[in-house]
Amino acid sequence: MNNLKRRKLNTLYLVLTTIAICMAIMTSIEFTRILGMLLCILLMIFVQFDERSEYAFPDPDGEEDDEI
Numbered sequence: 001m002n003n004l005k006r007r008k009l010n011t012l013y014l015v016l017t018t019i020a021i022c023m024a025i026m027t028s029i030e031f032t033r034i035l036g037m038l039l040c041i042l043l044m045i046f047v048q049f050d051e052r053s054e055y056a057f058p059d060p061d062g063e064e065d066d067e068i
Contacts, residue, residue, distance in 0.1 A: 009050050013042060 020038040024031050047053045 006052075009045070012045065016041060 016038060020034050023029060024034050046056075
């Protein structure tokens with residue numbers, strides 16, 4: 001994975017987490033709702049754009065056996 005792309009994604013994860021923490025501190029929105037939104041957004045970004053997700057979540061259909 002490209003080192004620059006990895007740093008950008010790590011920075012994006014850090015910024016989103018910081019925003020969620022500030023929202024939890026400064027608003028009256030329930031903490032569980034903020035945490036749920038954060039996890040949903042982070043997982044969507046991780047699975048769709050981060051190549052490290054291939055190692056974290058291997059595709060079970062990706063390795064097909066030739067059974068007759």
